[in-house]
Amino acid sequence: MTVRRIMGLETEFGISVPGDPMANPMFLSGQVVSVYAAANGIRSNQSSWDYAFEDPLRDARGWQLDRQAADPSQLTDAEDPTLANVVLPNGARYYVDHAHPEYSSPEVTTPRDAIVWDRAGDAIALESVRLLAERPGQQPVNLYKNNADGKGQSYGTHENYLMSRRTPFPAIVKHLIPFFVTRQVVTGAGRVGIGVDSRGTGYQLSQRSDFFETEVGLETTLKRPIINTRDEPHAVADRYRRLHVIIGDANHLDVATLLKTGTTSLVLGMIEDGWLRDDWSVRRPVSALQRVSHDPALTATVELTDGRTVTALDVQWMYLEAVRAWLDARGDDPEEEATAEVMSWWEQVLTRLGTDVMSCAGLLDWVAKLQLLEGYRQRDGLAWDDHRLAAIDIQWADVRPEKGLVHRLRDRGRLVDLVTPEQVREARGTPPEDTRAWFRGSCVRRFSEHVFSASWDSVVFDVPGRSNLQRVPILEPERGTRAQVGTLLEQSVDVEELLRGLATPD
Numbered sequence: 001m002t003v004r005r006i007m008g009l010e011t012e013f014g015i016s017v018p019g020d021p022m023a024n025p026m027f028l029s030g031q032v033v034s035v036y037a038a039a040n041g042i043r044s045n046q047s048s049w050d051y052a053f054e055d056p057l058r059d060a061r062g063w064q065l066d067r068q069a070a071d072p073s074q075l076t077d078a079e080d081p082t083l084a085n086v087v088l089p090n091g092a093r094y095y096v097d098h099a100h101p102e103y104s105s106p107e108v109t110t111p112r113d114a115i116v117w118d119r120a121g122d123a124i125a126l127e128s129v130r131l132l133a134e135r136p137g138q139q140p141v142n143l144y145k146n147n148a149d150g151k152g153q154s155y156g157t158h159e160n161y162l163m164s165r166r167t168p169f170p171a172i173v174k175h176l177i178p179f180f181v182t183r184q185v186v187t188g189a190g191r192v193g194i195g196v197d198s199r200g201t202g203y204q205l206s207q208r209s210d211f212f213e214t215e216v217g218l219e220t221t222l223k224r225p226i227i228n229t230r231d232e233p234h235a236v237a238d239r240y241r242r243l244h245v246i247i248g249d250a251n252h253l254d255v256a257t258l259l260k261t262g263t264t265s266l267v268l269g270m271i272e273d274g275w276l277r278d279d280w281s282v283r284r285p286v287s288a289l290q291r292v293s294h295d296p297a298l299t300a301t302v303e304l305t306d307g308r309t310v311t312a313l314d315v316q317w318m319y320l321e322a323v324r325a326w327l328d329a330r331g332d333d334p335e336e337e338a339t340a341e342v343m344s345w346w347e348q349v350l351t352r353l354g355t356d357v358m359s360c361a362g363l364l365d366w367v368a369k370l371q372l373l374e375g376y377r378q379r380d381g382l383a384w385d386d387h388r389l390a391a392i393d394i395q396w397a398d399v400r401p402e403k404g405l406v407h408r409l410r411d412r413g414r415l416v417d418l419v420t421p422e423q424v425r426e427a428r429g430t431p432p433e434d435t436r437a438w439f440r441g442s443c444v445r446r447f448s449e450h451v452f453s454a455s456w457d458s459v460v461f462d463v464p465g466r467s468n469l470q471r472v473p474i475l476e477p478e479r480g481t482r483a484q485v486g487t488l489l490e491q492s493v494d495v496e497e498l499l500r501g502l503a504t505p506d
Contacts, residue, residue, distance in 0.1 A: 003265050003339040004109050006162040006235075006435060006477040009118045009257075011250055012100040012155040013125055014144035014397070025099040026083070028141055032101040033084035033094050035135070036128040040429075042086050042448060049085045049093065050453035050460055059218050060169045060231040060241065087454040089429050089445040090120060091437030098221060100155050101125065101143065106437030107456070107477055110338045111262035113432055115254050116419050120427035122252075126399045127428075145250045146397035147189065147207035150390050152197040154211040156220065159245040161265060162477060165238060167272050172243065173216055173227050175271050178280040178304075179264075179319055180226050180247050181289045182312035184209060185298060186349055187260040189249035190366030192373065192384065192393040194294055201385045202294065203373065205366045207249045209293035215285055220246050226285060234456035236475045243268065250397070252406045254418040255345055255363040262342030266323045275326045280318060281305040296370060298353060313354055320346055362416045365406075369396055372405060439472075439480030442489045443498075450495040461495055470499060 015032070017023035085095035091106030103121035108114050125143045132141050148154045163172075184206040191207045194200025204210075217225035226247055233242045245264070251257045270276050281304065282288045288302040292312045301309045324343065345363075352359045360367040373389055376382055382389055398404035401411070409415050431441030436457075443459050444451055452462040452469055461470040474480045485502075492498035 002336050003111060003262050003269075003342050005265050005268070006107050006109060007111075007114055007261055007265060008105045008107050008160045009114055009121075009261070010102060010104040010156070010158040010160070011118070011121055011145060012097055012102045012157070013399070014146050014149055014155060014394075015100060016142050016144070017139050018142065020139065023139065026096060028139075029096040029099055029101045030084040031132060032125075032128045032141060032143065033086065033096060035131045036094065036124060037084065037086045039127075039131050040089070042088065042444065048453050049087070049095065050455040050458060058231040060229040061216075087440065087444050087451070088124070089431070089441050090117065090427055091431030091435075091441030092117065092121065092124075094124065098155065101128070106431050106441060107435040108432045108437075109434050109478075111258045111265070111342060112338065112418060114261045115257045116423050116427045117432065118257060119419065119424045122399060123424055123428050126401070129399060142403075143399045144394060144397040145252065145399060146394070147250050148191060148198070148211075150193060150198045150394065154196070154208060156208075156246055157248050157250040158220075159248050159261065159264065161243045161245070161268055162233070162235060162240045163243055163268050164272050165233075165241045167241065169229075169241075171271055171274070172268075174279070174281060175276045176267065177215060177226055177285050178282050178315055179267050180245075181282050181285050181302065182292060182315040183260070183263065184249070184289075184293055184366075185312045185316060185353060186263070186346075186364060187248060187251065187256055188293065188364075188366040189251055189256075190369035190393075192389050198390065201383070203296055203370060203384060204293045205296060206293040208247060209289050212247065212286055212289060220244075226289065235477055240477075249365070251365050252397070253363060253365050253368060253415055255349070255416055256365050258342060258418060259345055259349065262338075263319070263323075263346055266339070266342065267319060270323060270326050273326065273330075275329075276322060279306065280315065296357070296366070298357065313350060316346075316350055320350065362414055368406070368409060368415065369393070372396070372409070433482035433486075434478070436474040436477050436480035438482045439474055439485050439489070442486075446489055446492075447495045447498065461499065463495055463499065472499070472502060 015025050015029055083096040088094055093104040095102055103124060105117040105121060108117055122145060129141060129143055132138050147157055188205035189207045191204050194202045194204060196210050212224045212226055214223050214225045216227045216229060217223055218229050220228060228244045228246045230244045233240045248260055251260060283303045283305055291300050298313055301311055303309050349360060349363060357367060358371055361371040396405045401407035431437040440454055440459055450461050452460045457475050459472045463470050488501045492501060
């Protein structure tokens with residue numbers, strides 16, 4: 001057991017038209033996606049999303065929510081078919097979700113790859129903005145990789161992890177809630193303002209924490225839960241569970257993304273193994289989540305149900321030490337590269353946060369942003385309720401490198417990057433090699449005119465001369481890799497030859 005597992009990130013980008021607050025965000029989001037698809041030879045009616053086997057109302061607690069009782073925002077299998085919705089050659093999905101352009105990365109197996117294909121999504125968003133700006137008479141459209149508009153609205157950055165279906169869901173809830181309440185000290189993106197409408201004065205760790213209202217639930221946009229119960233594996237259902245995590249922030253810094261995905265994967269491994277015996281449950285976890293977020297000094301405490309009072313850093317150290325003991329007990333190779341990297345950064349970051357928070361300015365989003373804001377505050381004598389600081393907070397996340405403040409820090413060498421610009425550029429058009437994303441993305445690249453639709457677990461072909469559409473299931477996430485189908489895909493002269501090759505036994 002290592003940090004490796006099937007995982008992926010989803011980012012809903014904030015969208016605005018400067019000077020036109022009444023602009024229709026759904027229409028503009030459609031333009032963002034469509035202009036990129038058109039410029040890259042992807043027509044939405046050829047590579048649109050396949051909803052045939054989606055089931056967004058199945059609850060991991062063992063029941064199915066009635067469609068009549070569901071909020072319309074929960075019906076992801078009934079979205080407007082006229083909205084832009086495409087599968088990209090890198091295996092990702094790019095579409096309009098709740099009036100935001102969303103990039104859902106292809107499946108990867110390591111935290112480093114999660115960084116690469118997440119940042120590829122940022123590059124795709126940037127290209128979309130630039131392509132729109134080149135249209136004569138087009139309104140300028142800005143995109144922001146953040147999670148709150150400062151006016152009471154929040155939009156998500158979600159994580160997805162495949163785990164064993166055998167793992168009891170109550171154990172997932174019990175052991176993940178304390179972890180999620182406290183991991184924001186590492187993964188928070190930072191935010192000016194307190195409360196959902198940002199009217200409270202101050203700075204906090206997380207963009208999202210104020211928007212959560214309950215511990216466990218199926219919803220993602222209303223009554224947001226710390227643990228989301230959507231049971232939609234997009235894989236072999238009796239083998240896999242997809243943990244859909246909605247509590248994370250949109251991260252720009254590589255170390256934060258590495259730790260967000262890597263530490264969560266390790267904690268899930270312990271839960272799957274039944275390793276965690278101690279009960280670290282937090283009393284009133286929603287209020288604890290917000291209390292931790294509102295204290296960038298990291299001195300706020302939470303009460304555990306066993307009576308102890310601890311800081312968020314204390315809890316993170318508890319998880320770190322438990323993971324270390326678990327890995328030792330399993331006899332896993334401590335030098336396995338991906339796992340060793342996550343463990344090293346996790347320990348280093350927690351140590352630094354405990355001694356000098358600002359020493360993490362090149363590693364963690366919330367600290368980097370805080371350091372920048374404190375510079376403006378000291379230079380201009382700004383109070384935390386000054387509107388200029390709120391504007392800087394938004395500008396931080398602008399996808400345009402000439403505008404986005406985080407890009408300026410990167411250009412000046414102020415951030416610790418774990419992946420190269422070359423890797424990110426390649427990932428814009430190339431899928432990961434070691435998951436089914438290779439098959440999905442390569443089909444779009446090689447046979448775009450014959451891909452009728454696709455989803456995470458299938459590709460549907462419209463084959464000349466056949467009266468019926470041909471669905472190729474890819475329910476096993478580690479099937480359809482480059483090693484398995486790369487040669488077939490490259491040597492097939494047409495889609496008929498590809499389908500014949502897939503039908504031939506190994």
